Structure formats: C-alpha cells, structure tokens
Amino acid sequence: MSVLKNTAELWRFDKGEALIPAGQNVDAVIVLAKGSVTNDRTWPNGKHMMTAVLRTHWPLKVHAVWDGLEAPYGLTAREECVAVFIPRSTFLGVVNNDVNLLTQVMTLICNQLRQEMIAVQMKTVFSLRCQLALYIFYHAQTSFHTITTDEMSAETVPMDVTQDEFAAMLGCSRQKVNRLMKEMEQEGIIHRRGRLVAIADPLLLMDAMEEDEPLSPELRAFIAEQRELILKKARRKTD
Amino acid sequence: MSVLKNTAELWRFDKGEALIPAGQNVDAVIVLAKGSVTNDRTWPNGKHMMTAVLRTHWPLKVHAVWDGLEAPYGLTAREECVAVFIPRSTFLGVVNNDVNLLTQVMTLICNQLRQEMIAVQMKTVFSLRCQLALYIFYHAQTSFHTITTDEMSAETVPMDVTQDEFAAMLGCSRQKVNRLMKEMEQEGIIHRRGRLVAIADPLLLMDAMEEDEPLSPELRAFIAEQRELILKKARRKTD
Numbered sequence: 502m503s504v505l506k507n508t509a510e511l512w513r514f515d516k517g518e519a520l521i522p523a524g525q526n527v528d529a530v531i532v533l534a535k536g537s538v539t540n541d542r543t544w545p546n547g548k549h550m551m552t553a554v555l556r557t558h559w560p561l562k563v564h565a566v567w568d569g570l571e572a573p574y575g576l577t578a579r580e581e582c583v584a585v586f587i588p589r590s591t592f593l594g595v596v597n598n599d600v601n602l603l604t605q606v607m608t609l610i611c612n613q614l615r616q617e618m619i620a621v622q623m624k625t626v627f628s629l630r631c632q633l634a635l636y637i638f639y640h641a642q643t644s645f646h647t648i649t650t651d652e653m654s655a656e657t658v659p660m661d662v663t664q665d666e667f668a669a670m671l672g673c674s675r676q677k678v679n680r681l682m683k684e685m686e687q688e689g690i691i692h693r694r695g696r697l698v699a700i701a702d703p704l705l706l707m708d709a710m711e712e713d714e715p716l717s718p719e720l721r722a723f724i725a726e727q728r729e730l731i732l733k734k735a736r737r738k739t740d
Numbered sequence: 741m742s743v744l745k746n747t748a749e750l751w752r753f754d755k756g757e758a759l760i761p762a763g764q765n766v767d768a769v770i771v772l773a774k775g776s777v778t779n780d781r782t783w784p785n786g787k788h789m790m791t792a793v794l795r796t797h798w799p800l801k802v803h804a805v806w807d808g809l810e811a812p813y814g815l816t817a818r819e820e821c822v823a824v825f826i827p828r829s830t831f832l833g834v835v836n837n838d839v840n841l842l843t844q845v846m847t848l849i850c851n852q853l854r855q856e857m858i859a860v861q862m863k864t865v866f867s868l869r870c871q872l873a874l875y876i877f878y879h880a881q882t883s884f885h886t887i888t889t890d891e892m893s894a895e896t897v898p899m900d901v902t903q904d905e906f907a908a909m910l911g912c913s914r915q916k917v918n919r920l921m922k923e924m925e926q927e928g929i930i931h932r933r934g935r936l937v938a939i940a941d942p943l944l945l946m947d948a949m950e951e952d953e954p955l956s957p958e959l960r961a962f963i964a965e966q967r968e969l970i971l972k973k974a975r976r977k978t979d
Contacts, residue, residue: 542861544952550864568850570887573857603842610849611807617856618812622781624863625789625911648809672864713783 508591514578523575527565529586533557536582539666540574551669552620554579554662559645564610566592615648627713629671633681634709636662636670637691641700650723655730659699685709703728747830753817762814766804768825772796775821778905779813790908791859793818793901798884803849805831854887866952868910872920873948875901875909876930880939889962894969898938924948942967 511534514520521527523542534557541551552574555561565572566589596602623632639647640660646652664682668675682698685691690705691698700706703724707716716724750773753759760766762781773796780790791813794800804811805828835841862871878886879899885891903917910917921937924930929944930937939945942963946955955963 544865545954546952548865548952550861552860564850564853568847568854570854573854573861597843598839600837600839600842603839603846604836607842607846607849608807610846610853611803614803614849614853614856615807615809615812617853617860621791621856621859621863622789622812624860625909626783626787670864713785713787715784 504591504595505587508588510586510588512584512586514582514584516578516580518578518582520576520578520582520584521562521572523573524571525575526569527562527572528589530563530566530589530592531561531576532559532585532587533561534583534585536578536580536584538576538578538582539669541577541669542574549669550672551666553670554640554660554666556645560609563606564613567606567610612646612648624672629673629677630681630684630709631712632671633667633678633685634690634706634712636667637685637698637700638706638710650719653723655723655726657700657703657727657731659694659697661696662698663696700727700731703731743830743834744826747827749825749827751823751825753821753823755817755819757817757821759815759817759821759823760801760811762812763810764814765808766801766811767828769802769805769828769831770800770815771798771824771826772800773822773824775817775819775823776900777815777817777821778908780816780908781813788908789911790905792909793879793899793905795884799848802845803852806845806849851885851887863911868912868916869920869923869948870951871910872906872917872924873929873945873951875906876924876937876939877945877949889958892962894962894965896939896942896966896970898933898936900935901937902935939966939970942970 510529512520514536520531520538533555537554537556538561539551540553540555540561541549543549555576561576562572569589596606619635623635627635637660640662641657642653643656643658644653664675664678667678667682671678682691682693686693688705689701690709692701693699707721707724710716715721749768751759753775759770759777772794776793776795777800778790779792779794779800780788782788794815800815801811808828835845858874862874866874876899879901880896881892882895882897883892903914903921906917906921907914921930921932925932927944928940929948931940932938946960946963949955954960
C-alpha cells in the first residue's frame with residue numbers, strides 16, 4: 502500500500518480531454534475517482550467507435566499494462582474527471598511474483614475476454630434491437646463484473662449514455678438508435694428523462710435481450726430481483 | 741510432465757463431431773494432434789457463427805478451463821481429428837502456485853483478448869472486404885500468435901477455409917463471400933485451387949487490410965518478408 506501511495510498520481514481532466522490516447526502503449530493502470538469516460542477510437546478516415554462508458558472505481562487498461570502492447574482504445578473524459586494513475590512499474594512490481602494477485606488479475610482479464618466474446622457474437626449475429634437491449638442492460642449495472650451474477654448488485658442506475666454514444670457502440674447511425682429507443686419506450690421497456698435512460702421493466706428488457714437464446718436461469722432470477730427493487734422504489738414514490 | 745502423461749487422454753473424432761459443445765463448462769484443455777476444428781456456435785433459432793478455424797498444436801479453451809465458466813463456443817471437427825485432452829484439475833494443479841506458468845497462461849489469455857478486441861473493431865466499423873482480407877491474413881499464418889510479429893513465422897499456408905466458413909465468421913451470406921473472393925482473385929490478391937485459398941501477393945492483401953488505418957511498421961516489414969518468401973518459391977517452381 503505504501504508503494505502505491507508514493508507512486509500513484511492524481512490527475513484532473515476536462516470534458517473531451519484524453520486520459521490516454523488510442524493506439525499507444527499505456528504506462529499506468531487507471532482508476533476513475535470522479536466522472537466517466539468513453540473507451541474509444543477514431544480512425545484517420547474519420548470512422549469512430551466506442552465500446553463502453555466506464556465509471557469510477559473500475560481498474561482500467563490492466564491488460565495493456567500487463568502485456569505492454571498498444572491499447573486499441575483510448576479513454577476520453579465525458580465530463581470533468583479525476584483519475585488515479587498507478588504506474589506500470591509499480592503495478593507489475595506488486596503483481597508479478599505474487600500468486601494471489603496474479604490470479605486476481607487473470608480473473609479480471611478473463612472477465613474482459615468474455616465481455617469481448619459476447620460483443621463479437623452480438624455484432625456477428627444479433628439484431629440491432631437485441632444489441633441495444635444488451636448495451637442498456639450492461640450500462641445500467643453498478644458493477645464492472647457483468648459475467649456472473651454473484652459479482653453484480655441488484656441495484657440498477659439510470660444511464661446518461663447518449664444516442665450518439667450508443668450509435669458509436671453499435672456501429673450504426675444516431676437516427677437508427679433514436680428509432681429503436683422510441684420503440685422501446687413505447688413498449689414500456691425503458692423510460693427517458695432528459696439525457697437519462699432508465700430500465701422501466703427489466704423483464705421486458707430481458708425479452709429483447711433473449712431474442713436468440715434464453716439467458717441462464719441465474720441471470721433470469723437476478724433480473725427478476727432487479728425488477729422487484731424497481732417496483733418497490735416506484736411504490737415508495739407514489740405512497 | 742509425468743502428471744500429464746498419467747492423466748491426459750487421446751481422442752479421435754470424425755468430421756462433424758463435437759470435441760466439446762458450445763455453452764457448457766469445459767473440463768479439459770484441448771490440443772489438436774491431427775486435423776482442424778471450427779470454433780463455433782449454433783443458436784436454437786438456427787443462427788450460426790464461427791470465429792476461426794483452429795489447427796494442431798494450439799492450446800484451446802484455456803480461458804474457460806481457467807475461469808470454470810461456460811465456453812461460448814464449441815469445437816467441431818472439420819475432418820478426422822485426434823486431440824489430446826488435459827483434464828482441468830491437472831492443468832490447474834500444475835499452473836496455480838507457479839508464478840512462471842501463471843505468467844505464461846496470462847500472456848496467452850491477453851493475446852486472445854486482443855484478437856477478440858480486433859474482431860469487435862472489425863465488426864463495428866470495417867467493410868466486409870476489409871474484414872475478409874484480415875481473416876485471410878490470419879488464417880494463412882502458421883502461428884497461433886498473430887498479435888506481435890516476433891511470435892509469427894514468415895511462412896504462410898494455403899487455407900482450406902470454405903466460403904461457408906468465411907460467411908459464418910463474417911455474419912453474411914456465402915454469395916457475398918463468393919463475390920468478394922472473386923474480386924480479390926481478379927485483382928491478384930489471392931488465388932484458388934479447388935478448396936485451397938492462398939495469398940498471391942501479401943502487399944496487395946495488405947492494401948485491403950489497411951482500408952481504415954496503416955498497419956504498424958513491424959507488421960508491414962513482416963508482410964514484405966512473407967512476400968519475398970512467396971516470390972522465391974514461385975521462382976523455384978518456374979526454374
């Protein structure tokens with residue numbers, strides 16, 4: 502811990518600033534203390550994509566710090582951000598040679614690998630509506646760990662992910678996202694208040710997520726639990 | 741090594757047989773000794789996809805053996821196959837508690853993570869032609885490690901990947917693949933002999949791969965080296 506205290510640095514970023522650029526080596530594990538960032542990349546010909554909106558308390562760029570190769574995506578501040586930078590040398594010095602920490606890092610990287618595998622499946626065979634439902638589900642979770650339910654909390658959060666951002670994740674136009682979200686709103690799946698998107702009914706969202714294949718029994722039970730919480734909150738508001 | 745000898749099993753599979761099914765836990769690391777397999781999945785509604793044709797000597801399903809969760813893809817024999825199954829308990833027993841082996845496994849998993857990330861980028865923003873060029877490039881390599889050139893060999897192999905298989909990787913129709921490959925053949929990028937597809941000119945293939953962004957100087961130099969080898973072989977044949 503004292504090594505961390507002595508070497509970690511705290512940085513502040515304004516909206517639109519790059520915490521790290523895409524396509525370059527990363528010399529620090531980054532943990533957001535405040536704000537949110539997009540994990541994104543823009544190509545020389547103007548094509549642009551992002552994979553996710555990332556929030557506070559998640560260790561970011563661990564894999565690129567581990568293998569020392571270029572990070573395919575950069576991190577861009579979506580609002581004012583404060584981030585802790587843990588230098589690569591500190592991170593590797595602490596983790597290497599410690600079987601327990603190595604195991605934890607491997608679990609984190611495996612988790613990310615599985616998220617990427619799901620993204621590849623989505624993008625190869627799922628409809629845009631199904632993909633959007635999955636992105637909404639993931640971005641409404643408070644936890645970074647969305648592979649197994651035992652690492653997730655039943656709490657969901659309203660998202661401020663914009664239509665432009667969903668379009669950059671889906672690889673389609675903002676107009677298409679707008680049409681899909683309007684449909685979902687009319688069907689009672691989501692509701693929107695200004696920039697915020699919230700899940701109105703997790704079970705209806707699940708229907709859209711399950712277009713190709715039923716989710717696991719664990720995830721289905723978990724989503725039912727999320728629904729109970731949302732209903733309880735709604736009742737408390739009307740009481 | 742003696743633990744491996746005592747617990748590993750050798751199995752034979754006919755064309756079309758599943759070495760392991762998709763969507764289930766995997767209880768062994770698999771290494772093909774003979775033949776080739778597809779890494780694939782079919783959904784209840786008939787949708788089908790694959791990620792790659794996998795060949796001999798590559799350790800397969802390591803990440804799923806490591807984290808103990810379901811493998812999103814199964815392995816299906818494309819021809820008669822012989823495979824070594826190393827039981828999960830043996831693998832974890834040898835790897836856990838050994839910092840060097842853990843580090844090697846982590847590097848393998850990081851490598852796979854990067855391949856998935858590239859696939860996500862391809863599928864979000866690249867044209868089908870550019871994606872097909874990348875798939876052809878990867879499948880013509882003799883090495884499993886296609887992230888850094890220092891782990892690759894300059895030798896390329898003619899592929900027997902079918903149009904149906906490319907279609908399952910790209911998420912498009914076989915007809916579309918056929919049109920794209922015909923175009924590439926006319927442009928001198930590839931040539932076809934029966935089922936086999938070979939790279940005719942690596943530099944022309946590179947042009948198609950670089951649609952969005954120049955490759956790294958290392959990869960460009962490496963591809964030039966592959967071209968030299970191909971030209972040398974062609975000269976030897978005409979001599």
